[in-house]
Amino acid sequence: MTDPLPTSSPVGVIGAGTMGAGIAQVAAAAGHTVMLYDAAEGAAERGISHVAAGLEKLVARGRMDAGARDALLARIRPVDNIESLGGCALVVEAVVEKLEVKRDLFQALESICSNDAILASNTSSLSITAIGASMSRPGRLVGMHFFNPAPIMKLVEIVSGLDTEPGIAARVSDTAAAWGKHAVHARSTPGFIVNRVARPFYGEALRLLEERVADIAVIDRVVRDAGGFRMGPFELMDLIGIDVNYAVSCSVYDAYYQDPRFIPSLEQKERVDGGRLGRKSGRGFYDYGEGAAPARAEPASAGAPPESIIAGPLPGFAAPLLERIAAAGIHVHTDEEAEGVIRLPGAVLGVTDGRTATRRAVEDLHANLVVCDLCLDYAATPGIAVAASMNASPTALDEVIALLGAAGIAAYPVADTPGLLVMRLVSMLVNEACEAVLAGVCDARGVDTAMRSGVNYPRGPLAWADAIGADTVLTVLNHLQQGYGSDRYRPSLLLQQHVYASRPFHEQAH
Numbered sequence: 045m046t047d048p049l050p051t052s053s054p055v056g057v058i059g060a061g062t063m064g065a066g067i068a069q070v071a072a073a074a075g076h077t078v079m080l081y082d083a084a085e086g087a088a089e090r091g092i093s094h095v096a097a098g099l100e101k102l103v104a105r106g107r108m109d110a111g112a113r114d115a116l117l118a119r120i121r122p123v124d125n126i127e128s129l130g131g132c133a134l135v136v137e138a139v140v141e142k143l144e145v146k147r148d149l150f151q152a153l154e155s156i157c158s159n160d161a162i163l164a165s166n167t168s169s170l171s172i173t174a175i176g177a178s179m180s181r182p183g184r185l186v187g188m189h190f191f192n193p194a195p196i197m198k199l200v201e202i203v204s205g206l207d208t209e210p211g212i213a214a215r216v217s218d219t220a221a222a223w224g225k226h227a228v229h230a231r232s233t234p235g236f237i238v239n240r241v242a243r244p245f246y247g248e249a250l251r252l253l254e255e256r257v258a259d260i261a262v263i264d265r266v267v268r269d270a271g272g273f274r275m276g277p278f279e280l281m282d283l284i285g286i287d288v289n290y291a292v293s294c295s296v297y298d299a300y301y302q303d304p305r306f307i308p309s310l311e312q313k314e315r316v317d318g319g320r321l322g323r324k325s326g327r328g329f330y331d332y333g334e335g336a337a338p339a340r341a342e343p344a345s346a347g348a349p350p351e352s353i354i355a356g357p358l359p360g361f362a363a364p365l366l367e368r369i370a371a372a373g374i375h376v377h378t379d380e381e382a383e384g385v386i387r388l389p390g391a392v393l394g395v396t397d398g399r400t401a402t403r404r405a406v407e408d409l410h411a412n413l414v415v416c417d418l419c420l421d422y423a424a425t426p427g428i429a430v431a432a433s434m435n436a437s438p439t440a441l442d443e444v445i446a447l448l449g450a451a452g453i454a455a456y457p458v459a460d461t462p463g464l465l466v467m468r469l470v471s472m473l474v475n476e477a478c479e480a481v482l483a484g485v486c487d488a489r490g491v492d493t494a495m496r497s498g499v500n501y502p503r504g505p506l507a508w509a510d511a512i513g514a515d516t517v518l519t520v521l522n523h524l525q526q527g528y529g530s531d532r533y534r535p536s537l538l539l540q541q542h543v544y545a546s547r548p549f550h551e552q553a554h
């Protein structure tokens with residue numbers, strides 16, 4: 045049974061900046077009276093003006109009527125002293141990200157608010173246990189981590205420190221749900237869920253760039269088109285701010301005692317040092333200056349496809365690829381002996397298993413091997429990355445590109461690298477999701493909800509593992525670990541357990 049705060053209970057918000065103003069809007073939209081306090085003179089009024097400007101756009105687009113806007117705005121009241129929050133049932137803090145400032149604030153709130161008031165922090169990186177350490181009743185302190193922009197992003201991480209009372213976390217979670225948010229419980233650990241589990245999305249893309257596997261525009265395009273992600277890693281880092289993203293990477297890396305999984309990238313540091321911070325500075329991974337040529341990723345041009353191919357059983361998740369080839373009028377002869385690959389007249393095509401094409405060609409005795417990447421949906425993907433073995437004939441790749449082209453799939457040739465692009469990113473996201481669940485940061489459902497509604501991933505990492513098989517992911521990670529000889533790619537124990545037990549992460553894949 046859910047037990048949200050009744051809308052008749054006033055809510056306090058401290059800090060009227062980017063996040064505080066947005067949180068005030070969310071609570072007011074749900075029907076609460078909101079007291080908005082900021083230490084800087086005039087900041088609360090400016091925060092409300094910012095909310096009003098946002099609502100004005102909704103009214104102009106016909107998505108909100110003027111009456112509802114006026115009623116919402118009337119519920120947000122600027123107050124000029126913290127004592128005015130005394131009657132609030134819930135106070136959400138969104139001030140500067142400094143431990144000492146937040147500690148002092150909550151200590152002050154303890155004497156201002158009633159005993160049953162709930163106190164919440166929107167901190168994105170500080171420990172809830174540390175913030176509450178100087179409180180006399182830290183059990184009523186909980187993290188309520190909204191994402192930017194708060195009125196739009198669905199996720200709220202409900203973060204419990206060592207002292208947080210479970211009933212308080214449950215109440216805040218129910219309240220966030222009543223405010224239309226997806227609330228996910230998290231244990232207070234560095235990066236909570238999203239800022240931790242998302243690290244490989246950036247980190248592995250940066251590794252690919254470091255190794256010059258492909259241009260940034262190609263990596264972004266493949267991750268979007270084949271992976272189904274709304275934005276590629278480099279355009280997303282440019283949007284977030286490379287300095288902000290780099291700072292989070294460094295703080296998570298240090299917080300986990302320099303675990304190689306989180307090593308930050310020199311590709312980012314070099315840009316931060318040079319002031320190329322992304323969109324906000326006019327240049328980051330891409331150039332946003334006037335007259336800058338747009339960076340385009342052009343697929344390889346395709347020649348005439350073969351009339352027929354011989355196909356062994358492909359991994360189940362890639363089977364639609366064969367259906368598309370057959371639908372293009374190419375004869376598909378099936379042959380059990382061609383297990384896992386498609387034989388063309390002058391090439392062999394397989395879906396990456398985390399080995400380079402060069403290694404696999406030698407180990408599996410395939411002349412002219414080309415590997416292709418993972419796709420979110422092979423039945424609909426507009427593009428895919430491909431890489432040829434170093435020993436393949438120069439025409440092998442052309443044949444594969446022509447075959448894929450005939451099936452309506454644009455091929456992007458990249459350097460021969462373990463796991464290619466999407467398979468590598470997804471496998472590492474799955475691994476990090478497993479580590480978070482293993483460490484009790486959240487449960488399997490929570491991590492998937494968090495990544496879908498916090499960063500708009502097309503599918504939760506663990507649902508992705510279920511879709512392609514945890515064994516596929518384990519094999520890829522083992523091969524990455526062997527290829528690089530690095531602990532960065534060590535497979536999570538939880539992933540291994542699911543493979544041994546043949547147990548999906550979700551009973552019903554979603």
Ligand code: NAI
Nearest residue numbers: 059060061062063064082083084138139140141167168192
């Ligand atoms: P901001 O700089 O836009 O706003 C902070 C506001 O707090 C300012 O208006 C400032 O005057 C006020 N303030 C500072 N000290 C105060 C005090 N002692 N008492 C009352 N008001 C005080 O900052 P932003 O971006 O809104 O971040 C606020 C919090 O939210 C931080 O803890 C941050 O880590 C977290 N956060 C930020 C996100 C973002 O994307 N900006 C996303 C999620 C969390």
